[in-house]
Amino acid sequence: MQTMGLEVFAIGVFAALFAGISKGGFGSGAAFAGAAILAIAISPGVALGIMLPILMLIDLASLRAYWRQWSGRDAALLVLGGLPGVALGVLLFQRTDGDVLRLLIGGIAIGFVLWQLVMRAGFLRRAAGAIPVWGGALAGMVAGFTSFVSHAGGPPAAVYLLSRGLDKTRYQATTVLVFWALNIAKAVPYAMLGLFTRETLLFDLALAPFALMGTWIGVRAHRIVPERVFFGLTYVLLVVTGAKLIWDGLT
Numbered sequence: 723m724q725t726m727g728l729e730v731f732a733i734g735v736f737a738a739l740f741a742g743i744s745k746g747g748f749g750s751g752a753a754f755a756g757a758a759i760l761a762i763a764i765s766p767g768v769a770l771g772i773m774l775p776i777l778m779l780i781d782l783a784s785l786r787a788y789w790r791q792w793s794g795r796d797a798a799l800l801v802l803g804g805l806p807g808v809a810l811g812v813l814l815f816q817r818t819d820g821d822v823l824r825l826l827i828g829g830i831a832i833g834f835v836l837w838q839l840v841m842r843a844g845f846l847r848r849a850a851g852a853i854p855v856w857g858g859a860l861a862g863m864v865a866g867f868t869s870f871v872s873h874a875g876g877p878p879a880a881v882y883l884l885s886r887g888l889d890k891t892r893y894q895a896t897t898v899l900v901f902w903a904l905n906i907a908k909a910v911p912y913a914m915l916g917l918f919t920r921e922t923l924l925f926d927l928a929l930a931p932f933a934l935m936g937t938w939i940g941v942r943a944h945r946i947v948p949e950r951v952f953f954g955l956t957y958v959l960l961v962v963t964g965a966k967l968i969w970d971g972l973t
Contacts, residue, residue, distance in 0.1 A: 729763065730760075730763050730764060731925070731928070733759055733760060733762075733763050734760060734772065734925065734928075734929050735929060735932050736756075736759065737755070737756030737757070737759050737760050737773065737776075737929075738756065738776050738929040738930075738932040738933040738936060739932050739933070739935065739936040739939075740755055740756055740759075740936065741754075741755075741756040741773065741776060741777060741780060741933060741936060742780050742783075742932070742933045742934065742935065742936020742937040742938075742939070742940055743936040743937070743939050743940040743943065744936075744940060745777065745780045745781065745784055745898065745901075745937065745940065754830070754831075754834075754872055754873040754874035754875075754876070755831070755960055755963065756773050756776070756873075757769050757770055757772075757773040757827065757872060757873045757874075758827050758828070758831045758872070758960065758963045758964065758967060759963055760772060760773065761823075761824060761827055761967055762963060762966055762967065762970075765820050766820050766823035766824055766827060767815075767820065767823065767915075767917055768917070768922065770823075770871075770872070770873065770912070770917060771912060771917030771918050771919070771922050772922050772925055772926060772929075773873055774873070774905060774908060774909060774912055774917070774918075775918075775923065775926040776926055776929055776930070776933045777873060777901070777905055778902075778905045778906070778909070779926075779930055779933055779934070780933050780934075780936070780937050781898060781901060781902035781905055782902070783933075783934055783937040783938075784898045784902075784937055784940075784941065785898060785899070785902055787941045788891070788894060788895035788898050788899075789895075791891055791892055791895035792892065792895035792896040792898070792899045793883075793886065793888060793892055793896045796858065796882070796883060796886055796888075796896055797896050797899045797900050797903075799855065799858040799859060799862060799882075800858060800861065800862035800865060800879050800882065800883075800896075800900045801862065801900055801903045801904060802859065802862065803858065803859035803860065803861065803862020803863045803865075803866070804862040804863060804865050804866030804869070804875070804900070804903075804904045804907070805866060805904075805907055806863050806866065807862065807863040807864060807865060807866025807867035807868075807869070807870070808866040808867070808869070808870050808904065808907050808908055808911070809866075810863075810866075810867045810870075811866065811867045811868075811869075811870025811871050811908075811911075812870065812911045812915070814867075814871060815870070815871065815911075815915060816915070821970075821971040821972075822971070823871065823872075823971075824967040824968070824970050824971035825967070825968055825971035825972070826871050826872060827871070827872045827874075827964075827967055828963070828964040828965065828966070828967030828968035828970075828971060829964065829968065830868060830871075830872045830874045830964075831872075831874075831960045831961070831963055831964030831967070832960065832961055832964035832965070832968075833877075834874060834876075834877055834960060835957045835960050835961055835964075837877045838957065839957075841880075841884075853881070853882050853885040853886075857882065858882045861878045861879060861881055861882035862878075862879070862882075862900075864878035865877075865878040865879040865900070865904070866904055866907075869901065869904050869905075869908065870908055870911075875900075875901060875904060876897065876901075879897060879900055879901075880897070883896060883897065
């Protein structure tokens with residue numbers, strides 16, 4: 723187990739704030755960047771183990787703000803599809819090492835930026851149409867898998883939810899509900915894989931106030947602040963972080 727020094731704590735504070743702001747509704751699913759940032763300073767498995775309780779805390783705080791504003795049918799479909807994806811993530815994690823995880827997390831980080839740029843150009847909205855039920859289940863499975871290995875299940879879930887024509891707040895509320903459920907499902911295998919330790923949980927306790935502060939900022943910014951600047955900073959951060967993780971994984 724790695725020692726959590728002041729440098730790692732500072733990175734953790736930034737990661738917790740960033741995750742809170744994004745999951746609070748201001749950042750379009752980029753909360754997983756916290757795990758990617760931490761994975762530069764510590765092993766990927768430890769980074770994932772630290773971030774999951776933080777994300778679960780943010781989920782609870784966000785649920786209250788978006789209570790009953792979600793689409794229950796769409797959320798249920800994504801969660802039921804996501805559970806087999808979580809199981810696939812467990813199988814991969816048991817058979818891989820830190821460098822493969824760095825490559826996966828780095829690749830997903832850069833892929834997220836490309837996906838966002840395509841979506842913002844309007845291609846995804848025009849092409850998606852009405853995705854059938856089986857497509858929603860498949861999106862859920864991919865979301866469950868990528869969520870397990872990198873906490874980055876947002877894009878596959880968004881592909882399905884965007885096709886449903888939900889308004890901004892209903893979309894955000896459904897996303898919060900889906901990943902609240904999937905993060906609970908991930909907690910048991912994370913514990914069995916040894917990703918939670920006394921040290922990581924104490925670290926989470928210290929980061930909790932920053933995560934809640936970020937959530938408060940994100941919920942309010944979701945309703946009143948344009949996201950253009952935040953998106954730009956997020957994209958740069960993810961490209962740099964993703965490239966660094968890929969380089970570390972290869973070398």
